[in-house]
Amino acid sequence: MEQVFIVLQYRIADKKVTTFINYFDERRIFQYDDYFLLDQARIKRLFLNNVAHLASEVTLSPDFLTEEGAEVVAMTIDGDFILANDHQTFVIPKSFMTADIEVFPQAVIDFFVAYEEQTLVSHTLPTYQPHESLVNEAEELPDLDISPVTEEPKKGFLARFFK
Numbered sequence: 066m067e068q069v070f071i072v073l074q075y076r077i078a079d080k081k082v083t084t085f086i087n088y089f090d091e092r093r094i095f096q097y098d099d100y101f102l103l104d105q106a107r108i109k110r111l112f113l114n115n116v117a118h119l120a121s122e123v124t125l126s127p128d129f130l131t132e133e134g135a136e137v138v139a140m141t142i143d144g145d146f147i148l149a150n151d152h153q154t155f156v157i158p159k160s161f162m163t164a165d166i167e168v169f170p171q172a173v174i175d176f177f178v179a180y181e182e183q184t185l186v187s188h189t190l191p192t193y194q195p196h197e198s199l200v201n202e203a204e205e206l207p208d209l210d211i212s213p214v215t216e217e218p219k220k221g222f223l224a225r226f227f228k
Contacts, residue, residue: 068195069097070177080172082136082149098193101139101147108140112148115161124161138173145189149173156189165189 077084086105089095095104102108116127129135130148135155139147144159154176156167167187169176179185180193 068181070174070181074174074178077174080174081151082138082173085149085173086136086138097139100142100191102142103139105137108146109137111140112137112146112157115159119161123163125157125163125166141190147173147176149176156187158189 073088077088089103090105096102113127116125116129119125120127126132130137133148133153133155134150135148135153136150137146138149138154141147146157146159148155148157149172151172152170154169154171154173156169158165165188167189169179169185171179176185180190183193185193
């Protein structure tokens with residue numbers, strides 16, 4: 066299986082977060098690896114909604130995007146968010162607790178390349194598993210008899226009492 070981000074790092078013009086986001090938007094790619102959601106309009110709306118609903122002294126500030134110059138890049142199916150500016154990538158856990166935010170000092174494309182290369186150390190995100198490994202680890206089941214079951218024709222309710 067082709068690793069998208071490893072190839073993409075050589076195809077995009079620069080490492081800016083807007084270039085990364087536009088690449089997926091222009092091609093209408095809304096998810097990756099059945100784990101990351103990339104639909105910008107939807108995930109940004111969800112992010113802003115969550116920030117507003119979970120607002121407290123211990124959660125992410127509604128001004129975080131502006132203060133960090135960050136963009137919402139992706140959302141995991143677990144509800145965690147990936148945000149980035151041109152120099153840093155942030156993993157925001159679904160709790161939005163500031164103490165649990167992971168900051169990676171790398172551009173977003175480098176972050177996802179590290180994810181695919183399984184060199185990204187994150188307490189929030191799982192280790193990337195290429196689909197081939199899932200096939201190789203699949204347990205083979207023994208052949209089962211799947212011949213059609215023939216049932217006795219149903220008779221009236223009282224017929225079973227008069228055999």
